[in-house]
Amino acid sequence: MEKLLANQVALITGASSGIGYGVAKALADAGAAVVLNYHSHSGPDEKLADEIEQAGGSAVAIQADVSDPAQVANLFDASRARFGGVDIVVANAGLQKDSPFADMTLHDWQLVLSTNLTGQFLTCQAAVKEFRRRGPTSVSKALGKIICMSSVHEVIPWAGHVNYAASKGGIQMFMKSLAQEVAPERIRVNSIAPGAIRTPINRDAWDSQAALDKLLRLIPYGRIGAVEDIGKAAVWLASDESDYVVGTTLFVDGGMTLYPGFSDNG
Numbered sequence: 001m002e003k004l005l006a007n008q009v010a011l012i013t014g015a016s017s018g019i020g021y022g023v024a025k026a027l028a029d030a031g032a033a034v035v036l037n038y039h040s041h042s043g044p045d046e047k048l049a050d051e052i053e054q055a056g057g058s059a060v061a062i063q064a065d066v067s068d069p070a071q072v073a074n075l076f077d078a079s080r081a082r083f084g085g086v087d088i089v090v091a092n093a094g095l096q097k098d099s100p101f102a103d104m105t106l107h108d109w110q111l112v113l114s115t116n117l118t119g120q121f122l123t124c125q126a127a128v129k130e131f132r133r134r135g136p137t138s139v140s141k142a143l144g145k146i147i148c149m150s151s152v153h154e155v156i157p158w159a160g161h162v163n164y165a166a167s168k169g170g171i172q173m174f175m176k177s178l179a180q181e182v183a184p185e186r187i188r189v190n191s192i193a194p195g196a197i198r199t200p201i202n203r204d205a206w207d208s209q210a211a212l213d214k215l216l217r218l219i220p221y222g223r224i225g226a227v228e229d230i231g232k233a234a235v236w237l238a239s240d241e242s243d244y245v246v247g248t249t250l251f252v253d254g255g256m257t258l259y260p261g262f263s264d265n266g
């Protein structure tokens with residue numbers, strides 16, 4: 001049976017860990033050749049690239065800091081050199097630097113904004129230019145597909161995390177404005193907004209039973225998310241199965257955005 005993403009090339013930023021790693025694996029399983037971007041530690045990316053190649057797929061690991069324009073340009077140049085072009089871009093790289101508001105340093109404010117928001121700006125701008133350069137292909141109805149990794153915190157305020165919530169709130173309008181601008185060229189831009197997914201970014205929220213119990217009170221569906229939940233959503237959003245889905249945020253959150261505090265009459 002033909003795989004959903006056969007003969008397509010997908011580039012995933014921040015693929016050395018967590019959601020990026022899981023999304024890269026899912027896109028490769030769906031038949032895409034994958035470019036695994038890592039920031040500084042090539043180990044997990046190189047290992048995943050080897051596994052994908054041994055399973056008959058195609059993968060390459062490429063270093064780049066997504067907040068640096070020259071490194072993002074190099075990431076796309078190297079992807080083009082390896083695979084001839086890119087069809088799917090997942091702007092996933094992100095981080096948290098949490099602190100009470102009055103104690104938040106300008107450094108931590110700027111680091112989060114420059115990675116989570118400017119990083120997606122640079123990645124998506126390079127993606128749009130690459131789709132235009134390559135032109136239409138027979139592998140997909142769209143000229144290109146972009147998936148922005150947002151968060152439930154694009155809509156849920158988060159005390160103690162104003163830098164992070166501001167970055168994801170920014171992604172909401174960034175994604176929609178970009179989607180509106182490039183849809184006439186048949187470039188589809190959408191977001192995935194994960195709820196709590198078990199990764200290193202939120203280890204404190206799940207690595208003890210007490211923390212997990214507290215977290216589960218925020219999740220009506222009663223379980224923490226797995227990176228595979230996000231991988232499956234990414235495959236669908238990247239494929240022609242979602243060809244009419246444009247400028248949408250797909251919440252994959254076990255109901256976290258359903259105001260669970262009101263479930264017992266508020």
Ligand code: NAI
Nearest residue numbers: 014016017018019039065066093094151194196197199201
């Ligand atoms: P993670 O910490 O496991 O992975 C983050 C990845 O981003 C790492 O591979 C890291 O090296 C990379 N990265 C950080 N700064 C970078 C830079 N300047 N250049 C290139 N890569 C960089 O965390 P996780 O959970 O996998 O996060 C991935 C994305 O998912 C982030 O955008 C995060 O905001 C988002 N997210 C995560 C949720 C969760 O519950 N785990 C929920 C909602 C959104």
Ligand code: BGC
Nearest residue numbers: 151152153195196201202205
């Ligand atoms: C954050 C996680 C958090 C989740 C749900 C994500 O955006 O990165 O730390 O567990 O939202 O609150």
